[in-house]
Amino acid sequence: MFDINWSVKFKNAGVTYRLETIAAIDIDESVDNLVDTATITLPEAVMNQVLNIGDRIGRGTEVAVQLGYDEVLITEFVGYVKDIVTNDSSLKILCEDALFLFRVGVKxxxxxxxxxxxxxxxxxxQINPGYKLVCDYDIAYEKFVIHQATGFDVLKKLAEETKANIYFNTDKKELHIHPPYLEKSGEVIYSMQVNVEKSSLEYKEAIDRKVEVIVESTNVKGKVESYTAGTTGGEKITLKVGSVSPQDLPKIANAELIRRSADMYEGSIDGWLIPFVKPTYSAKIKDEDYPEKDGTYYVVGVVTSVSEAGCKRTVKLGVKLSVK
Structure with missing residues (x-):
């Protein structure tokens, strides 16, 4: 039996504070979302004394969350306090990764x-020159207009139009931009009979999911350029993007095609803090009952929860990367 341990530290004006009590920690990470979040729930009162954190923790305060067993802690989340919400029985500290810094206007x-x-x-x-760009998926635009927008608005538009995986590594101060399902940051092994508590996976084969993707772009002269990928007669998906260069339209179409029609698992598995896993990991799945479904799958999202009831990781899987 393992003891669950946690550490939540806040840094404000050069001073570090550590929480002494929590009710729950919930961390939500996904390559499909621009922002990773952490919600830290505190009891409103301890020993009949109302908790008062407002003088030490506020919007923009740095936060680091570590979780683990038997005093072996791993950093699970680094970010900033976005808001503090009070309800009838608890305090919730809502946190975001470095995207929080980019919710400001740009020229x-x-x-x-x-x-x-x-x-x-x-x-x-413009926003934080201390961050480094890590990009291996560069889409060309004939024209891109930014008007009355925040950094978040611009990144959201880029993600929607190009289907790129865009995310921050707050700890390393990096903004990542990659083609979908190609960035692999680690590996993990799950056995349905050993380290999976519950599974809601449904296997989907590409042969049963016929999709036709059409990408349309309007160039600077007002002419509509288009590119089509996939299977004619399949489910038709039309993407309208900005003034993307015609030679890059196939990249966007094929990226969306992978999302829609590759061999994949839909659903998730529930496990524990061990093994450690993050979105962009490759998860090797073993199932003694259904060996034909064995393979390596892309980890799309991870929700990690810790409370008095215990701990749980819910791991969302995506496309099949290999059969081994």
Missing amino acids: DIEMKPTTMAKIAQSLLS
Whole structure:
């Protein structure tokens, strides 16, 4: 039997504070979302004394969460306090990763021609030059307009139009931009008979999921350019993007096609804090009952929860990467 341990530290004005009590910690991470979040729930009162954290913790305070067993702790979340919410019985500290810093306005500009990397670098230069851009999926734009927008708005538009995986590594101060399902940051092994508590997975084969993806872009002269990928007669998906360069439309179409039609698992598995896993990991799945489904799958999202009731990781799987 393992003892569950945790550490939550806040840093404000150069002073570090450590929580002495919690009711629950919930961390939600996904490559499908621009932002990773952590919700730290505190009892409203301890020993009939109302907790007062407002003088030490506020919006923008740095936060680091570590979890583990038997005093062996691993950093699970690094970010900033976005809000503190009080209800009838508890306090909730709502936190975001480095995207929190990018919820500020940026200057209006028309960039032409440009690329996704140049647009992202412009945001970093304006908002926080201490962050480094890590990008291996560069889409060219004939024109990109930023008007009355925040850094968050711009990153959201880039993610929606290009289907890129865009996320922050707050600890390393990095903004990542990658093609979907290609960035692999680690490996993990799950056995349905050993370290999986519960499974809601449903296996989907590509042969049963016919999809046709059409990407349409309007160039600077007003002409509509398009590119089609997939199977004619399948479910038709039309994506309308900005003034993306015609030679990059296939990248976007094929990225969406992978999301929609590859061999994959839909659903999730529930496990524990061990093994450690993050989105972008490759998860090797073994199932003695259904060996034909064995393979390596892309980890799309992870929800980690710790409370008095115990701990749980819910791991959402995606496309099949290999059969081994």
